Amino acid sequence: MSRVLIRVWRVAKSEALTVHGDNAAKRSLRRYFRVLRNETVSRFLIAKKIAAEWSEDDSLSKLWLEHARCSNDFQSLERKIDVGTPIEEIPSPGKSYLDLKIRIATEILKDCHFCTRGCRVNRLKDGLGYCGCGNAMMVSSIFAHMGEEPELVPSGTIFTMGCTIRCCHCQNWAISQWKETGTEFKAEEMATEIEQLRLNGCRNVNLVEANRHLGLNNGSKPSSA
């Protein structure tokens, strides 16, 4: 999105600016707004600071146990950071909570049960389940979405291919049902795209694997605060 377009959305979607003063929105999305104003730190950056321990041959259930332990550490660190502990003062561990999430996701891909379809295909070995998604991140489009709720606009939208359901009224049928092929993105490439979305004023985006390669706080370059 160009700088000109950023100025245009400020006029066309003025409610996306005034929502910052809305008390109900402020109450329900308090932390989100604080991140937008760069007053606190995005959760994925906090997750990078939580030390996680596992071995390569650990079972999925053991990995989940470690995940539960890290979740407690995460909540405690998040509270400290939200009241002013500088994240820069916290050392980065060799293996983090975010790395653990990626490790768990990789294990699930081998016997896919990401959704309740439970296809149990090995997506790391080209197995395809109901959704048609393999191991690669196949993307239809990346753009700043102006049609979302005011709190989210402009929203860094990444349309990935495939879907776990087949609604007959789907407005993204060509994407969800692989009527187009999409373009493959590596995690590092996707991180660059996300960073660009953010630098161009988008307020949000969320892709865990790409977040490993991101260091930009969601609020480090606020678009409207």
Ligand code: SF4
């Ligand atoms: S539909 Fe896709 S995500 Fe869901 S279990 Fe099957 S392969 Fe995994």
